[in-house]
Amino acid sequence: MATETVPDLRCAHPAVRDLAFLLTSPSPWHCGDELPARRLLGxxxxxxxxxxARDPAPLLAWLAGGDGKRLGRYAERLFSFWFRHAPHIRVAAENLIVIDSGRRTVGEFDFLLWLDxxxxxxETASKFYLQLGDGADSLVGPGLRDAWRLKATKLATQLRLSRHPxxxxxxxDGFADCHAGARLTGWLFFPADHALPPPLAPDALRGWHAPLAETWPRRRDDSRWAWLPRLSWLAPAWLERADTLDEAALRERLLACPSPQLVAELQPDGDGRWREAARGFVTPPGWPDPQRLAALRALIAGQAG
Structure with missing residues (x-):
C-alpha cells in the first residue's frame, strides 16, 4: 500500500523514531492475527x-498530556497519537473495560478503530524477553514478572473479547462483528546465536544477554556504549558522543544495579553521531533469582498445559 519507503529518521526526535518503530518494525512472534504494519502506516x-521528523511539536505536546512513566503506556500514547491523525483511521474507543454482572473485569480493549x-x-504490545533455556517457553521478562507464554495466552484471550457476551x-455501533488483530513489537535476547523456533518470527529483532562480570558480545573494538533507560527501549539509539561511554565506565556504573539493564553498542555513523549496532541485557550476580524463576516457570507450565 505504501508509495514511499519509511524515511531515515536517525536525526529525528527519539519519540518520532519510537513511533516509526511501532508502526514498521517486525513482529517478534506470530500470533496468527497480526495486522500488517502497512495497514496502520497507510x-x-x-x-x-x-x-x-521536521516538526515533532504536535507529538511531544500529545505525549506531555499523558502518563509517560511506563513503557507500555508510552507506546500506547504513541499509537493513540497516530490513530487520531492518520486520515485512514478513526478511533471509536480505547482502553475500554468490559465488566460482567458480578462487577468483575472480563477484559479490556486496547483500541477499537475504523480502519479504512x-x-x-x-491489541498492541511491546515486549522484551530473555531466553533462559530451550524453546519459546523459556523466554522471560527481565523483571521475572512476565513471560512469552503468559503474554501469548493472554493475547489470544484478548483477541476474542469482542465475542464475549x-x-x-x-x-x-458497528463493532458487533468486528475484525480482531494485533500489532506486536519488541526484541528477543539470547545468550548466543539461536535459531528461532515457531511461532517466534525468523526476522524478530534480536539481542544478547550476558552476566556483568563476563565478556559482552561486541561488533568492533572501537565501539562506544550507552545505558538505555526503559523509555528508550523501543527504537535503536542514535546519540551524540557526549551521551556515550566506554565499556569500562559503563561496567562501573552497572555494578550497583540489582536487576538486568539494557545497554547498546554504538558505532560512528559518519555525521558525528553514534548509532546502535547491537543491544543486550547485562545481568547482575545472582540473576535470575531461583525462587522467583521457579514461580514464573510454574505459571508458564500451567499456561502451556
Whole structure:
C-alpha cells in the first residue's frame, strides 16, 4: 500500500523514531492475527513521519498530556497519537473495560478503530524477553514478572473479547462483528546465536544477554556504549558522543544495579553521531533469582498445559 519507503529518521526526535518503530518494525512472534504494519502506516504514512521528523511539536505536546512513566503506556500514547491523525483511521474507543454482572473485569480493549472504513479491535504490545533455556517457553521478562507464554495466552484471550457476551453492551455501533488483530513489537535476547523456533518470527529483532562480570558480545573494538533507560527501549539509539561511554565506565556504573539493564553498542555513523549496532541485557550476580524463576516457570507450565 505504501508509495514511499519509511524515511531515515536517525536525526529525528527519539519519540518520532519510537513511533516509526511501532508502526514498521517486525513482529517478534506470530500470533496468527497480526495486522500488517502497512495497514496502520497507510499510503501517506512515510510522508507524515517525515513531517513529524521536521516538526515533532504536535507529538511531544500529545505525549506531555499523558502518563509517560511506563513503557507500555508510552507506546500506547504513541499509537493513540497516530490513530487520531492518520486520515485512514478513526478511533471509536480505547482502553475500554468490559465488566460482567458480578462487577468483575472480563477484559479490556486496547483500541477499537475504523480502519479504512472497517471496524477493528486492535491489541498492541511491546515486549522484551530473555531466553533462559530451550524453546519459546523459556523466554522471560527481565523483571521475572512476565513471560512469552503468559503474554501469548493472554493475547489470544484478548483477541476474542469482542465475542464475549458481556462485551456486547460496551461495543460502539458497528463493532458487533468486528475484525480482531494485533500489532506486536519488541526484541528477543539470547545468550548466543539461536535459531528461532515457531511461532517466534525468523526476522524478530534480536539481542544478547550476558552476566556483568563476563565478556559482552561486541561488533568492533572501537565501539562506544550507552545505558538505555526503559523509555528508550523501543527504537535503536542514535546519540551524540557526549551521551556515550566506554565499556569500562559503563561496567562501573552497572555494578550497583540489582536487576538486568539494557545497554547498546554504538558505532560512528559518519555525521558525528553514534548509532546502535547491537543491544543486550547485562545481568547482575545472582540473576535470575531461583525462587522467583521457579514461580514464573510454574505459571508458564500451567499456561502451556
Amino acid at each position: 499510503e501517506d504514512g512515510p510522508a507524515r513521519l517525515n513531517r513529524l 472504513g472497517e471496524p477493528w479491535h486492535l 458481556d462485551a456486547a453492551a460496551r461495543l460502539p
